[in-house]
Each structure stands twice: as structure tokens, then as C-alpha cells.
Amino acid sequence: MTGEAGMSDYVVAVDVGGTSMKGGIVTRSGELAVTGRRPTGAEGGPDNVVAVIRSFVGELAARGASLLGRGPAAAGIAVPGLVDDATATALYAANLGWRDVPATALVPLDVPVLLGHDVRTGGLAESVLGxxxxxxxxxxxxxxxxxxxxxxxxxxxxxxxxxxxxxxxxxxxxxxxxxxxxxxxxxxxxxxxxxxxxxxxxxxxxxxxxxxxxxxxxxxxxxxxxxxxxxxxxxxxxxxxxxxxxxxxxxxxxxxxxxxxxxxxxxxxxxxxxxxxxxxxxxxxxxAALGVSAGMFGAALLGWRAAGAPEAGASWTLDVPKTPAVP
Amino acid sequence: MTGEAGMSDYVVAVDVGGTSMKGGIVTRSGELAVTGRRPTGAEGGPDNVVAVIRSFVGELAARGASLLGRGPAAAGIAVPGLVDDATATALYAANLGWRDVPATALVPLDVPVLLGHDVRTGGLAESVLGxxxxxxxxxxxxxxxxxxxxxxxxxxxxxxxxxxxxxxxxxxxxxxxxxxxxxxxxxxxxxxxxxxxxxxxxxxxxxxxxxxxxxxxxxxxxxxxxxxxxxxxxxxxxxxxxxxxxxxxxxxxxxxxxxxxxxxxxxxxxxxxxxxxxxxxxxxxxxAALGVSAGMFGAALLGWRAAGAPEAGASWTLDVPKTPAVP
CATH class of the missing domain: 3.30.420.40 (ATPase, nucleotide binding domain)
Incomplete structure (x- = not known):
């Protein structure tokens, strides 16, 4: 892998909370190249939340493509409630009202995607990076x-x-x-x-x-x-x-x-x-070392696992603040 | 492997309690061919306990050799207190008074040996057999x-x-x-x-x-x-x-x-x-299915793992009562 190709490899990572979500694009070397925040739109019901997440993932991917010259390698998404890791399904979340949402419904792109429970995904990030x-x-x-x-x-x-x-x-x-x-x-x-x-x-x-x-x-x-x-x-x-x-x-x-x-x-x-x-x-x-970004970095680690690069993360040195926000 | 060779393959299994211990020889097919019980001799101090276990293991092995025509393939021993699985060392047991006893000190034979915590070894047996x-x-x-x-x-x-x-x-x-x-x-x-x-x-x-x-x-x-x-x-x-x-x-x-x-x-x-x-x-x-024999059967499973046959146990049908006791 050349340095150039390495830099343009990236995943979309989104950490969904009850009222707002954080997202970013994270390169193979751990650079947080874009970051943003959106309301979940939970007041509009579970279908609206799914649509809002899809559109946010799409925006982040488009921003990544324009910045790095290609689409994302994969996506990782952390969600609250009950998650079935084996089938990558968001089974239930009281604050979002949804039931049995498959990970693929949250991503408007044909890329591999992994779903994680929000707190466990934050724990994954503290474990690998924090x-x-x-x-x-x-x-x-x-x-x-x-x-x-x-x-x-x-x-x-x-x-x-x-x-x-x-x-x-x-x-x-x-x-x-x-x-x-x-x-x-x-x-x-x-x-x-x-x-x-x-x-x-x-x-x-x-x-x-x-x-x-x-x-x-x-x-x-x-x-x-x-x-x-x-x-x-x-x-x-x-x-x-x-x-x-x-x-x-x-x-x-x-x-x-x-x-x-x-x-x-x-x-x-x-x-x-x-x-x-x-x-x-x-x-x-x-x-804890990663503060409110733990969930999003954990989602990025899930994304890299989905992309077939589970070793990504081991060498990352996080540099959270100086990143352009999705407007 | 012929049926004959399979029948004569066996391990020595001992479950050490605070005041008494149970032991047996268990074949590859799960037959409990010999069983017995001894006091731990804890009142004689930790060195005495170690000597008593060694001698019990030796007796069981000798009984196995006379019954099945060869020495044991390995030994498995469950002990109370604190156990370091990685180094197979009995670190500490309040009721036996010992500290840092290596598994090899409990066995007077040159065979592989695995040591387990008594309750976890019983849990292993309930998990595989019970x-x-x-x-x-x-x-x-x-x-x-x-x-x-x-x-x-x-x-x-x-x-x-x-x-x-x-x-x-x-x-x-x-x-x-x-x-x-x-x-x-x-x-x-x-x-x-x-x-x-x-x-x-x-x-x-x-x-x-x-x-x-x-x-x-x-x-x-x-x-x-x-x-x-x-x-x-x-x-x-x-x-x-x-x-x-x-x-x-x-x-x-x-x-x-x-x-x-x-x-x-x-x-x-x-x-x-x-x-x-x-x-x-x-x-x-x-x-629980195995009653007071859980620890000894778990020790037998450890013995078969030590012998390089971790699959032993999956097909066992236990038949606990009708076994000759070591006199």
C-alpha cells in the first residue's frame, strides 16, 4: 500500500445518541478528516430517524469522496438500545422508537457495514485507542x-x-x-x-x-x-x-x-x-481518554473491521480538535 | 485409534476440597474406571497436603496401570483458592495453607498436567457434560x-x-x-x-x-x-x-x-x-446435573486437554455410580 493510497482509504463513522448524532470520516491511519453533528429527528418517529441517519451517512461519504477522491471502504455505526451483533441489527431503542432495523437500512451505499451498541462501541475505542x-x-x-x-x-x-x-x-x-x-x-x-x-x-x-x-x-x-x-x-x-x-x-x-x-x-x-x-x-x-468522541472512534474501528482491516487502530495517534466540520 | 487402544487410554483426575479429595481414572470415552476419596491432611500443614495429593495421584495411576495395562496419558487436578491458569500454579488457598504450588509438584509421574480452580472446573464439567x-x-x-x-x-x-x-x-x-x-x-x-x-x-x-x-x-x-x-x-x-x-x-x-x-x-x-x-x-x-462429581469430571476434562485431546468429553455419557473404589 502506498502512502497516497493509504491516505485516501477511509470509512464513515456515526455515533447515534438519543437526540443527536456525531459522525466523521476516518482514514486508515486514524486521521479524522471530516466531522459533523446532526439531530436524530426522533420526534419524527423511527422511520424519520432511519432516513436522517441514511442522509447523514450519504453526506459524509460525498464529502469524503470530494476530499479524498473515492468512496468509503465501509461504514461503522454505533446505536443505543439493544443490538444483535451476529445479524448486525438494531433490535430496539426506547429513545428512538425503532425495532429490528438492519444495519444496511442505515447506509445508502453498497459498502460493508458493522453496527455496534453505543456504550460497547465506546468501550472498544477506549480499549484499542484510549x-x-x-x-x-x-x-x-x-x-x-x-x-x-x-x-x-x-x-x-x-x-x-x-x-x-x-x-x-x-x-x-x-x-x-x-x-x-x-x-x-x-x-x-x-x-x-x-x-x-x-x-x-x-x-x-x-x-x-x-x-x-x-x-x-x-x-x-x-x-x-x-x-x-x-x-x-x-x-x-x-x-x-x-x-x-x-x-x-x-x-x-x-x-x-x-x-x-x-x-x-x-x-x-x-x-x-x-x-x-x-x-x-x-x-x-x-x-477515560476519548471523552465524547469514544463512540465515533469506536464506530470507525467497526468500519475498518467491516472493511477487512481489523488491525487498523493499533497505530493511531488521535488528534481530535482540528478537523473541518460538515456544514 | 483402535477401540482397544481407546479403552486403555485414561487420565488421572483429582478434585481437592478443604478437608477431603475425590479422585478417579477416566478413560477417553468417559468411563470412570476407578474412583476414591482421601482426607487432605490439611491439619498436617501445606507440605503434607501436597504429599497426600502426590501419593493419591500415584495410587490412582498404579491402579489404572494394573487395570488397563499402561500409565495415564495425563492428569487434571482441581484445587480451591486462587489458581493461575497461565502458569498452572496453585497460588493460594486459605483452607489448605499453601502458596505457589506448581501443578507438577502434585503429580509423581512424568505426564502432562493441568490445574484448575475447583468451582470453575466444576463449571467446565457442567458446561461440557452437564x-x-x-x-x-x-x-x-x-x-x-x-x-x-x-x-x-x-x-x-x-x-x-x-x-x-x-x-x-x-x-x-x-x-x-x-x-x-x-x-x-x-x-x-x-x-x-x-x-x-x-x-x-x-x-x-x-x-x-x-x-x-x-x-x-x-x-x-x-x-x-x-x-x-x-x-x-x-x-x-x-x-x-x-x-x-x-x-x-x-x-x-x-x-x-x-x-x-x-x-x-x-x-x-x-x-x-x-x-x-x-x-x-x-x-x-x-x-446442576453432576452433583458432587462435577469437580472430578472437570478435572478429567482438564486431564484430556493436557493430553492433547480437548475434544474428549463431547460424546461422554456419564454413568457415575457403578465404579470400583480405590480401597
Whole structure:
């Protein structure tokens, strides 16, 4: 392969969220040559979401063709909800309303395509390119509006029997605790997601606050914020003790909005996790490396796998900011 | 390979427990040609345990040679505690007192040997020969004096990063609950092991009782027994809900002494597990098929892997009872 041919090889990568999606074209050497963002159009129903994704993939491919002189080698798409890896089908997503959407329906081009679960695809990216680069077995835990984990087992993301693995946000950490939107009580997510921290503080204080503000108030010693933050840390320490006892991971990689709090979260969490484990040591906590781009880079890795180049990624050095956006 | 040669091919298999060990010789076609049991001699210290195992393996091999006309093809040994699969070393076992015992130290013969963790080796046997025969991803949960699980993932037992995976007995199901011998509070094992059921009933009633007696009293409606049994079921339902949400297994295979209670355990447990899972279905509960022989048959499978015949086992039809015992 010549350097020139290598540069013009690329895949289309799209990370679909509940309300917006991020996409890009990523070359074989890991250059993010184009990037963009679109609303999912979920308010228009599932058929509209599919049409919007198709059109975004088409735009990115056209932009790639004009920039690099040929069509994409493949496409990789990360989606929320339940995904069947074996048949490359998006089975279900509550926030998008769709059922049984085949990967090929999301791509208006005749190229190979791979579909991945959003959190597991982010975990794949952290595993190949990010904080888990040299680890074969770890947990990637993005803590945002909700909480779900990507379990990296024997070198790759693990989806379980039917694609439902990793639902750590709904394990019952306090069985007699507060009700969760899922119908259960005492779920991790009800205490420790960024939304839960904001909601639980706002309900106790006079005025509403974001999770970021609760973190600042906690650092400043505000007693209400300290209590809410402490509950989140306690819930996370229980969930991570459980994960460690079951899975024996070599590290836990924290991501998402709440991890932005840095040591305010990780210091007390590491201490309490260590206290909870009596006959074994605690795995180290790490910060995720790829931030909100994890899903899109994971989708690019899926794209390269679809293109028959699974080794792509091993040598990438990511350089996220300076990329032209699709207008 | 002729039938004659096949019949005389065999491995030595030993399953080492805390106080006693079971051993046998198992042919390539799965016939358990000899079986026996010995005390581990743990009271004599770790060096004594090693000597006792060596001598038992030697006896079994000699018995095999006189019966089948040649020495064993290999040996497989299951041990408690922490095992490093990669180096075939028994790293640590609290009840035997040993540290860093290489597999070769347990065998007085120049044959290949594989070492496995006792519960995971039992899980291997249930996976290849027993209740999980057609399943690639499930939990084998023997509930006895203690509770540990064998997590079958992608077709084989999973040990985690350092051999500590599967410690489901010590996940904190009731974080504010009763103290556990491990130093933590509210561990599953403290409520739901056979010893815990016996201990918790005996502490509440006037007289001591075994777990089997508590099961009988529960079936008869004794209020103290019903409460203790209900706590065990509740603790198990929380632990299995957590396992299901994290691992998405296709089944949960219950074994050990407490599973002998049959529907008295599995009916309320299945009902409560189903109630705890709100957005997904519960995996079916199954009874383990191999009983107390799971570890020894798993050790035989390890032996055949050591002998370079990993396919052995797939066609075995087990016929456990009618076998001559080593005197």
C-alpha cells in the first residue's frame, strides 16, 4: 500500500445518541478528516430517524469522496438500545422508537457495514485507542444521563447472550432504596448518574442545579451537595465492589459527565472501594481518554473491521480538535 | 485409534476440597474406571497436603496401570483458592495453607498436567457434560458451605485478570446487613449458603439444625425456618438479578447442598428474580446435573486437554455410580 493510497482509504463513522448524532470520516491511519453533528429527528418517529441517519451517512461519504477522491471502504455505526451483533441489527431503542432495523437500512451505499451498541462501541475505542490500550479485561463506565457499562472481556466488548450485558446502572445497590424510572428500587443510576445527582440535589435545595454545579458546591462544602455527592460515591463503591468481585477486572475506566469532576469523584470512590474489598485488592480507577468522541472512534474501528482491516487502530495517534466540520 | 487402544487410554483426575479429595481414572470415552476419596491432611500443614495429593495421584495411576495395562496419558487436578491458569500454579488457598504450588509438584509421574480452580472446573464439567451442555454463556452456582460461582463466558470458564472472578458469595446484597466472616457486611454468603441457613436458624431457634432440616421445617411451615429461608431466597434473588443485569447469561445452573431442596428453593427464587427484572426477562434456573462429581469430571476434562485431546468429553455419557473404589 502506498502512502497516497493509504491516505485516501477511509470509512464513515456515526455515533447515534438519543437526540443527536456525531459522525466523521476516518482514514486508515486514524486521521479524522471530516466531522459533523446532526439531530436524530426522533420526534419524527423511527422511520424519520432511519432516513436522517441514511442522509447523514450519504453526506459524509460525498464529502469524503470530494476530499479524498473515492468512496468509503465501509461504514461503522454505533446505536443505543439493544443490538444483535451476529445479524448486525438494531433490535430496539426506547429513545428512538425503532425495532429490528438492519444495519444496511442505515447506509445508502453498497459498502460493508458493522453496527455496534453505543456504550460497547465506546468501550472498544477506549480499549484499542484510549485508557484501556494495554488491558484485555476492564470495565468502561461512562456516567452521564444514565449509567451503562462496557465490559471488556478477553480483549473485546462483551454483549452477553442477547446483547443485554453491562446494565450496571440498574443493579440494586440499595435494595430498600429510592424508586428508579425502570420500575425497580435502589438502582445505581437512581443515585449516581449525572441526572440523579442534579435531581436529588435540586429536590433538597431551594433551586435547581446541574451535576456540574453540585460538584462545585460539594467542593465548597455545601452540606446538601456533600450529602448527595456522598450518596453517589457510596452507590458507585457498592456497584464497583460487586463488579470487581464478579469480574476481577484489571482496571475501571470512568467516563461521562460525572467523571469530569476528577479527583472529587475518584479519590473518595477509590478509598471506599478499597475498604469494601476485604480479601482482594481493588482495581485502579482511570479516567477515560476519548471523552465524547469514544463512540465515533469506536464506530470507525467497526468500519475498518467491516472493511477487512481489523488491525487498523493499533497505530493511531488521535488528534481530535482540528478537523473541518460538515456544514 | 483402535477401540482397544481407546479403552486403555485414561487420565488421572483429582478434585481437592478443604478437608477431603475425590479422585478417579477416566478413560477417553468417559468411563470412570476407578474412583476414591482421601482426607487432605490439611491439619498436617501445606507440605503434607501436597504429599497426600502426590501419593493419591500415584495410587490412582498404579491402579489404572494394573487395570488397563499402561500409565495415564495425563492428569487434571482441581484445587480451591486462587489458581493461575497461565502458569498452572496453585497460588493460594486459605483452607489448605499453601502458596505457589506448581501443578507438577502434585503429580509423581512424568505426564502432562493441568490445574484448575475447583468451582470453575466444576463449571467446565457442567458446561461440557452437564446442565449447560448446549450453552456458551451461563452461571454455575454451587451453594454449599460457601458460595462461589463459575462464570461460563464464550464457551469456557472465566477467571478474570488474576483468577479472582466469580466471587458472587461476597457481593454486598444488603449493604447495611449482617457481618460476614470476610470482614464485609451483607454478603450473599452470609444469608444464603447452606451453613448460613443452618447458623441463622440455629441462632433463632432453641436447638441447632442443618440446612436440610431447615428446608424440611420451611416446607412444614415453621415460622422461624420460613423467615430464614425467605432471607436466603431474597439475598439470592438480589445477587442473581445483579448477575443477570451485568452478564446477560442464558441460564443459571444451581448446584450444591442447598439446591437439593429443589422447588422449595427454585420456585420462589425464579418468581422473585422475575419481579426484580423490569426491562428484561429472567434467565431460566436449572439444576446442576453432576452433583458432587462435577469437580472430578472437570478435572478429567482438564486431564484430556493436557493430553492433547480437548475434544474428549463431547460424546461422554456419564454413568457415575457403578465404579470400583480405590480401597
Amino acid at each position: 485508557a484501556g490500550r494495554e488491558l484485555s479485561d476492564f470495565l468502561f463506565l461512562p456516567i452521564g444521563t444514565g449509567i451503562a457499562g462496557a465490559m471488556i472481556i478477553k480483549g473485546g466488548p462483551y454483549g452477553g447472550t442477547s446483547g443485554w450485558a453491562g446494565e450496571i446502572g440498574h443493579i440494586p445497590v440499595f435494595p430498600e432504596g429510592e424508586p428508579c424510572a425502570c420500575g425497580q428500587t435502589g438502582c445505581l443510576e437512581t443515585y449516581a448518574s449525572a441526572s440523579a445527582v442534579a435531581r436529588r440535589y435540586s429536590a433538597r435545595a431551594a433551586s435547581p442545579a446541574t451535576a456540574e454545579e453540585v460538584a462545585r458546591l460539594t467542593a465548597a462544602g455545601d452540606p446538601l451537595a456533600v450529602k448527595v455527592w456522598d450518596d453517589a460515591v457510596e452507590a458507585l463503591s457498592l456497584a464497583l465492589a460487586t463488579y470487581t468481585l464478579l469480574l476481577d477486572p484489571s482496571a475501571i475506566v470512568l467516563g461521562g459527565g460525572l467523571a469530569e469532576a476528577g479527583a472529587l469523584l475518584s479519590d473518595p470512590l477509590a478509598a471506599r472501594l478499597g475498604e469494601r474489598l476485604t480479601f482482594r485488592s481493588a482495581p485502579p480507577l482511570r479516567r | 446442565a449447560g451442555r448446549e450453552l456458551s454463556d451461563f452461571l454455575f452456582l454451587p451453594i454449599g458451605t460457601g458460595i462461589a460461582g463459575a462464570m461460563i463466558i464464550k464457551g469456557g470458564p472465566y477467571g478474570g485478570t488474576s483468577g479472582w472472578a466469580g466471587e458472587i458469595g461476597h457481593i454486598p446484597v444488603f449493604p447495611e446487613g449482617e457481618p460476614c466472616a470476610c470482614g464485609q457486611t451483607g454478603c450473599l454468603e452470609t444469608y444464603a449458603s447452606a451453613s448460613a441457613v443452618a447458623r441463622r436458624y440455629s441462632a433463632r431457634a432453641a436447638s441447632p439444625a442443618t440446612a436440610e432440616e431447615v428446608a424440611r421445617l420451611t416446607a412444614a411451615g415453621d415460622p422461624l425456618a420460613v423467615k430464614v429461608w425467605d432471607d436466603a431466597v431474597e439475598a439470592l434473588s438480589l445477587a442473581l438479578a445483579t448477575y443477570t443485569l451485568l452478564l446477560d447469561p442464558s441460564a443459571i445452573v444451581l448446584g450444591g447442598g442447598l439446591a437439593e431442596a429443589g422447588a422449595l428453593l427454585s420456585d420462589p427464587l425464579a418468581a422473585r428474580l422475575g419481579e426484580r427484572l423490569t426491562f428484561r426477562s429472567a434467565p431460566p434456573l436449572r439444576r
